[in-house]
Amino acid sequence: xxxxxxxxxxxxxxxxxxxxxxxxxxxxxxxxxxxxxxxxxxxxxxxxxxxxxxxxxxxxxxxxxxxxxxxxxxxxxxxxxxxxxxxxxxxxxxxxxxxxxxxxxxxxxxxxxxxxxxxxxxxxxxxxxxxxxxxxxxxxxxxxxxxxxxxxxxxxxxxxxxxxxxxxxxxxxxxxxxxxxxxxxxxxxxxxxxxxxxxxxxxxxxxxxxxxxxxxxxxxxxxxxxxxxxxxxxxxxxxxxxxxxxxxxxxxxxxxxxxxxxxxxxxxxxxxxx
Amino acid sequence: xxxxxxxxxxxxxxxxxxxxxxxxxxxxxxxxxxxxxxxxxxxxxxxxxxxxxxxxxxxxxxxxxxxxxxxxxxxxxxxxxxxxxxxxxxxxxxxxxxxxxxxxxxxxxxxxxxxxxxxxxxxxxxxxxxxxxxxxxxxxxxxxxxxxxxxxxxxxxxxxxxxxxxxxxxxxxxxxxxxxxxxxxxxxxxxxxxxxxxxxxxxxxxxxxxxxxxxxxxxxxxxxxxxxxxxxxxxxxxxxxxxxxxxxxxxxxxxxxxxxxxxxxxxxxxxxxxxxxxxxxxxxxxxxxxxxxxxxxxxxxxxxxxxxxxxxxxxxxxxxxxxxxx
Numbered sequence: 076x077x078x079x080x081x082x083x084x085x086x087x088x089x090x091x092x093x094x095x096x097x098x099x100x101x102x103x104x105x106x107x108x109x110x111x112x113x114x115x116x117x118x119x120x121x122x123x124x125x126x127x128x129x130x131x132x133x134x135x136x137x138x139x140x141x142x143x144x145x146x147x148x149x150x151x152x153x154x155x156x157x158x159x160x161x162x163x164x165x166x167x168x169x170x171x172x173x174x175x176x177x178x179x180x181x182x183x184x185x186x187x188x189x190x191x192x193x194x195x196x197x198x199x200x201x202x203x204x205x206x207x208x209x210x211x212x213x214x215x216x217x218x219x220x221x222x223x224x225x226x227x228x229x230x231x232x233x234x235x236x237x238x239x240x241x242x243x244x245x246x247x248x249x250x251x252x253x254x255x256x257x258x259x260x261x262x263x264x265x266x267x268x269x270x271x272x273x274x275x276x277x278x279x280x281x282x283x284x285x286x287x288x289x290x291x292x293x294x295x296x297x298x299x300x301x302x303x304x305x306x307x308x309x310x311x312x313x314x315x316x317x318x319x320x321x322x323x324x325x326x327x328x329x330x331x332x333x334x335x336x337x338x339x340x341x342x343x344x345x346x347x348x349x
Numbered sequence: 350x351x352x353x354x355x356x357x358x359x360x361x362x363x364x365x366x367x368x369x370x371x372x373x374x375x376x377x378x379x380x381x382x383x384x385x386x387x388x389x390x391x392x393x394x395x396x397x398x399x400x401x402x403x404x405x406x407x408x409x410x411x412x413x414x415x416x417x418x419x420x421x422x423x424x425x426x427x428x429x430x431x432x433x434x435x436x437x438x439x440x441x442x443x444x445x446x447x448x449x450x451x452x453x454x455x456x457x458x459x460x461x462x463x464x465x466x467x468x469x470x471x472x473x474x475x476x477x478x479x480x481x482x483x484x485x486x487x488x489x490x491x492x493x494x495x496x497x498x499x500x501x502x503x504x505x506x507x508x509x510x511x512x513x514x515x516x517x518x519x520x521x522x523x524x525x526x527x528x529x530x531x532x533x534x535x536x537x538x539x540x541x542x543x544x545x546x547x548x549x550x551x552x553x554x555x556x557x558x559x560x561x562x563x564x565x566x567x568x569x570x571x572x573x574x575x576x577x578x579x580x581x582x583x584x585x586x587x588x589x590x591x592x593x594x595x596x597x598x599x600x601x602x603x604x605x606x607x608x609x610x611x612x613x614x615x616x617x618x619x620x621x622x623x624x625x626x627x628x629x630x631x632x633x634x635x636x637x638x639x640x641x642x643x644x645x646x647x648x649x650x651x652x653x654x655x656x657x658x659x660x661x662x663x664x665x666x667x668x669x670x671x672x673x674x675x
Contacts, residue, residue, distance in 0.1 A: 247426070
């Protein structure tokens, strides 16, 4: 290792530490402090540890609102990600494999979905018209609509790397289009599916603005909105706010740790001569 | 009787005609090879027979039944792809049995058939491996196994050996011929390699830009080519072919003589030329001779022939072995 490589490594490590680790340490310290100490807003070692009492207080606040929020957010995340994977892969497959005059138009539509920012008020108007406003399934559909363009593009480009011979071999073996997709293509999409689950579930679970607009109502609360509620209610109770942040951060972290190991390249190795 | 009959089959992609009207009968149990240069439509023709591609015009009969509009899986065919096209996420056992499990056959029947095919192809010890853990030759065998278990009436093979190295290719040629003899099934084999065509075929179909140039047994094509194209395609090194004044002097449009039908002499002969290059292959020697009035002539001499760059030699055609095309 040259001195230059070592220096670059040290600088990169320090930068990563400052950007990723320090805020987490700060959050953790704030979360375990007493109310008075947290109000000082200093990056110091806590003088007294109130981890358990703060945790219980946050969970119990406003009639166990955090637990309801976890439940709602989990349903929205799982539902939306499942639909994104299925529809994204299906649309991507058809777009890539079946050439037709409509493809360009559909592709333009997909790109538009990626580029054009959604307008809130008309969306609410549409949701109200469909009877989906203030409902969890309405929220799931909103998340699917916002994420579908990205997942279609991701799947489409990945499917382009799967040799068409595999589809044809399956046709010769007597597979119907449905079987080709579910038995041959979908299993090969595992790396991109894992990536998509990782990216989208973290984004949807952490989403603050969309539930704020489209999912008002006490019983519809999601995890990020609990922060919003706490902040207005306990304006001076930063220890509880940070404990809440800590609790909300953990599920995406678990998802990341589980799936990050499974993003494996080269799933198609061995399909054709390589 | 599983014969395959093509009746005036045509195929166009947009305005481009790929197959320009083909009539062909492949008899029961025959090993038929489609051969031709790249882009001559041989793979397209195979895909039309398989049903992966639809013919623009004409009909295809397999076993006396018109299958033109049938789905590939209903035609009683099996196909081996150039790229093998094994399903990478399935084991060898699942790959071979994939078609059978789609057909919802009982599990023990599938197991029995897969085991039988694996034994015939010496794959038994590899059944639980994934394709990525196999060598090229083993993958090729798995692809053939997948075709075998379906008990097809017709095997379609699309350049199955082109991804293998030379030694393995020679071995697989023999294994495929053995397999054909054992199964007795009709096989249609596409290749651009004339050696494969000559060594394996009962019947060779030479294709040239979407048309059949000639159909016949390997030695038939070697001894009686109907056109300079067939003459140049069959045989290695390829036949010496001459147009223009050289041919006119012989009273024809194209004059051809195979390298193995030319004799060399240091003292006298028909054409005098200087040696440009010599290839010593051990069993025989290939001499490239530059003759001023006709250009280059390639000569194949059996055994080790002593010649060096710049030597002056005389070449003469063997009587009765010359070809004159009009």
